Amino acid sequence: MEVRVEHISKRYQKPEVQALKDISFEVEKGELFGLIGPDGAGKSTLFRILTTLLLPDEGQAEVAGFDVRKDLRALRSAVGYMPGRFSLYQDLSIEENLRFFATLFGTTIEANYDLIKDIYVQIEPFKDRRAGQLSGGMKQKLALCCALIHRPKVLFLDEPTTGVDAVSRKEFWQMLKGLQAEGISILVSTPYMDEASLCDRIALIQEGQILSIDQPKGLQEKYPRPLFALRAQGMNQLLDSLRDKPELASVYAFGEYHHLSFKEQSPQGMEALLADLRDQGFQDLEAHSIEAGVEDCFIELMQKSDGSSN
CATH class of the missing domain: 3.40.50.300 (P-loop containing nucleotide triphosphate hydrolases)
Incomplete structure (x- = not known):
């Protein structure tokens, strides 16, 4: 060594x-x-x-x-x-x-x-x-x-x-x-x-x-949950709304999108979330699944270290 x-x-x-x-x-x-x-x-x-x-x-x-x-x-x-x-x-x-x-x-x-x-x-x-x-x-x-x-x-x-x-x-x-x-x-x-x-x-x-x-690749592969990117009109208001959702394990701003993951993953999870956001008046919603990057892993580890979420 x-x-x-x-x-x-x-x-x-x-x-x-x-x-x-x-x-x-x-x-x-x-x-x-x-x-x-x-x-x-x-x-x-x-x-x-x-x-x-x-x-x-x-x-x-x-x-x-x-x-x-x-x-x-x-x-x-x-x-x-x-x-x-x-x-x-x-x-x-x-x-x-x-x-x-x-x-x-x-x-x-x-x-x-x-x-x-x-x-x-x-x-x-x-x-x-x-x-x-x-x-x-x-x-x-x-x-x-x-x-x-x-x-x-x-x-x-x-x-x-x-x-x-x-x-x-x-x-x-x-x-x-x-x-x-x-x-x-x-x-x-x-x-x-x-x-x-x-x-x-x-x-x-x-x-x-x-x-x-x-x-780096090994760290990204250890990310524990499926990760999604989401954006809409009114990103600041969207972030506040997402942080109030009890079904979400993590939410944070990331460039043009907010990154989020669910506590319990199901095929209907994102569909239900988008429907709820539309009911709240959010427009031009766009969501897709993504691979976790090093920064996502870093945020996840920090939250795990201090016991926080969102």
């Missing part, structure tokens, strides 16, 4: 909050592992512990065979870390930033150029431009190159696509697939549920606790 986490917990004192609660998982060599959850779920805290920037209160962890408490120097040389906030030197150029980080790790750009070349060629024409003057997508590529310049065994990417456009997000994930082919283990955190399907396995995390770990 390239990463092993056993019963890690972390509490902050000011303000007092339990950031991580008994976290355990493993990541295999060459695996692309996603940590999926909203802001404040504990993703950044976990990554900081695994890259030796924080010490856990409880539990133990190993990365690339090194203990996060005992082997700080060796572990830092074995990992690459790209924090959520752009943290390179704004007044240095692209090339100066890259050479600076190469020097920190006792290497050169040329020594590991084969690893970063597919990424670097996209920003090399602007190598003399200061980092602070780069677009979001170019900053992202530069930060990734700096995290890779010493050829790490494990790469940690903390919400790397936040704040960049859709095209840059797509390009970034294509880069990750290329790095994975080089044998690098990648742990990436993201609040974007659509990125979960691009990972080999994912851990859904909420309020410092892991709700489930599985392959």
Whole structure:
């Protein structure tokens, strides 16, 4: 195993909050592992512990065979870390930033150029431009190159696509697939549920606790009930009405539709619901069955965790 986490917990004192609660998982060599959850779920805290920037209160962890408490120097040389906030030197150029980080790790750009070349060629024409003057997508590529310049065994990417456009997000994930082919283990955190399907396995995390770990498809197949999408005129009023229906197990807004499931499934369930809604005056009702996505699974697990519904 390239990463092993056993019963890690972390509490902050000011303000007092339990950031991580008994976290355990493993990541295999060459695996692309996603940590999926909203802001404040504990993703950044976990990554900081695994890259030796924080010490856990409880539990133990190993990365690339090194203990996060005992082997700080060796572990830092074995990992690459790209924090959520752009943290390179704004007044240095692209090339100066890259050479600076190469020097920190006792290497050169040329020594590991084969690893970063597919990424670097996209920003090399602007190598003399200061980092602070780069677009979001170019900053992202530069930060990734700096995290890779010493050829790490494990790469940690903390919400790397936040704040960049859709095209840059797509390009970034294509880069990750290329790095994975080089044998690098990648742990990436993201609040974007659509990125979960691009990972080999994912851990859904909420309020410092892991709700489930599985392959994206495996997680979706575990969704416990048939799921439906429904829309009509007056979506806000429709949501209020649906939440008052005792026969429904879950109801929540989802883009242009509301997603819902029944406590007891029967062929007449949806027909009866639509008839009831028409009697209430809702018009242009449209309903169809759907496959549960990762976000549906996440909502289901959250409701199960806190004992709530609707």
